[in-house]
Amino acid sequence: xxxxxxxxxxxxxxxxxxxxHRTHGSGEAVVHALRGVSLTVGPGELVAVMGPSGSxxxxxxxxxxxxxxxxxxxxxxxxxxxxxxDRRALARVxxxxxxxxxxxxxxxxxxxxxENVALPLELDGVGVRQARRAAxxxxxxxxxxxxxxxxxxxLSGGQQQRVAIARALVGERRLVLxxxxxxxxxxxxxxxxxxxxxxxxxAGAAAVLVTHEARHAAWADRVVFLRDGVMVxxxxxxxGVEQLLAGSGR
Amino acid sequence: xxxxxxxxxxxxxxxxxxxxxxAAFEESTGSTWPLNIGQVYTTLSRLERDGLVRPLPENEGxxxxxxxxxxxxxxxxxxxxTPISRTDRPRDELAIKLALALTTPGVDVxxxxxTQRTATMRALQELTRxxxxxxxxxDLPWRLVLDAMVFQAEAEIRxxxxxxxxxxxxxxxxxxxxxxxxxxxxAETAGRNGEEARR
Numbered sequence: 001x002x003x004x005x006x007x008x009x010x011x012x013x014x015x016x017x018x019x020x021h022r023t024h025g026s027g028e029a030v031v032h033a034l035r036g037v038s039l040t041v042g043p044g045e046l047v048a049v050m051g052p053s054g055s056x057x058x059x060x061x062x063x064x065x066x067x068x069x070x071x072x073x074x075x076x077x078x079x080x081x082x083x084x085x086d087r088r089a090l091a092r093v094x095x096x097x098x099x100x101x102x103x104x105x106x107x108x109x110x111x112x113x114x115e116n117v118a119l120p121l122e123l124d125g126v127g128v129r130q131a132r133r134a135a136x137x138x139x140x141x142x143x144x145x146x147x148x149x150x151x152x153x154x155l156s157g158g159q160q161q162r163v164a165i166a167r168a169l170v171g172e173r174r175l176v177l178x179x180x181x182x183x184x185x186x187x188x189x190x191x192x193x194x195x196x197x198x199x200x201x202x203a204g205a206a207a208v209l210v211t212h213e214a215r216h217a218a219w220a221d222r223v224v225f226l227r228d229g230v231m232v233x234x235x236x237x238x239x240g241v242e243q244l245l246a247g248s249g250r
Numbered sequence: 251x252x253x254x255x256x257x258x259x260x261x262x263x264x265x266x267x268x269x270x271x272x273a274a275f276e277e278s279t280g281s282t283w284p285l286n287i288g289q290v291y292t293t294l295s296r297l298e299r300d301g302l303v304r305p306l307p308e309n310e311g312x313x314x315x316x317x318x319x320x321x322x323x324x325x326x327x328x329x330x331x332t333p334i335s336r337t338d339r340p341r342d343e344l345a346i347k348l349a350l351a352l353t354t355p356g357v358d359v360x361x362x363x364x365t366q367r368t369a370t371m372r373a374l375q376e377l378t379r380x381x382x383x384x385x386x387x388x389d390l391p392w393r394l395v396l397d398a399m400v401f402q403a404e405a406e407i408r409x410x411x412x413x414x415x416x417x418x419x420x421x422x423x424x425x426x427x428x429x430x431x432x433x434x435x436x437a438e439t440a441g442r443n444g445e446e447a448r449r
Contacts, residue, residue, distance in 0.1 A: 214407040218378035
């Protein structure tokens with residue numbers, strides 16, 4: 001949904017999955033979670049992954065985020081093959097380049113909203129002051145400027161989710177991975193979360209959104225369908241709104 | 251939905267005469283679409299004119315059965331392969347198409363479901379994009395109209411998901427459209443998908 005003026009440089013994919021396989025167990029008990037999935041996500045692109053439980057959605061997201069390794073195939077984040085990195089280097093890529101939004105928010109109850117958001121930067125060795133400044137900017141972005149001093153239990157579910165998003169977006173993360181980020185939220189609040197994600201992507205990030213809600217997946221530029229670990233279909237890039245409007249009476 | 255494609259789908263099962271076609275049509279559509287015998291014969295004569303069906307000699311009872319031609323099969327295959335456009339849809343066509351796909355030999359129902367799901371998902375993306383662009387307070391009436399279309403499209407996708415789950419649970423391995431490879435995969439995952447449906 002980004003216009004031609006603010007579209008980031010084309011060329012390098014932020015996320016590139018190449019013929020990725022992931023199996024668990026062996027012999028009789030082997031489970032093929034992913035079977036040869038290839039997916040490229042560029043800057044300014046939001047891709048939604050849909051499919052029933054057990055289709056491999058969450059496995060795909062864990063692999064994309066370097067939280068799990070593939071059995072075969074290659075995963076590149078901003079051109080860097082994750083398989084070639086040692087543990088420390090991989091941990092650094094995960095902290096600096098990738099933001100995660102999960103249904104389970106994992107906010108630390110003993111830290112304020114701003115401290116929660118600043119935490120990943122501080123863990124990465126950024127000075128406290130600079131980290132707090134970045135956290136404030138991220139909280140601004142999600143519309144929580146005034147609430148940075150509150151603790152998670154002093155915030156509503158929707159506000160907590162926005163803090164978790166600010167934490168995922170803080171700093172210079174180019175890849176945002178979201179797993180059912182609107183899970184427990186009502187439809188209006190859920191939509192606000194998706195607008196935030198959309199805006200960040202339009203500003204140049206790449207994002208993968210795993211969801212089983214078609215209405216949420218529809219915020220993506222492209223929707224891919226997984227079945228039994230295989231990508232069975234994908235929507236074409238958007239365009240041609242006029243045709244749709246012709247049928248709506250406007 | 252045209253009665254044409256309904257009759258072609260029924261004749262793909264085997265030759266039938268007019269009254270049989272009417273009964274089978276009503277059965278296939280759960281009697282939601284009553285058909286009079288005149289409509290059946292008018293449609294048959296148009297199909298014959300277009301070379302999609304061919305009349306056979308009358309039987310002892312004086313009834314004339316029809317059979318589908320190769321051109322008719324091609325026309326039917328095209329219908330099943332083409333998603334219905336959201337712009338000018340007679341609302342029932344999709345439901346009836348799926349009901350017929352289940353009982354028509356040689357149709358891969360899961361692929362009919364997926365083709366429609368992708369097309370509807372894309373329409374949903376377009377609607378969402380319009381909504382995203384309509385953020386001003388004065389856009390509210392328009393946004394509500396868009397929401398109505400969004401929820402309709404979403405409902406259709408949820409229904410398609412439901413159809414697919416039902417297919418996996420109730421027709422696990424065989425059926426006129428089941429290919430051996432597909433069938434094996436379906437059986438392997440039937441338990442998992444069933445579990446999801448119960449949640």
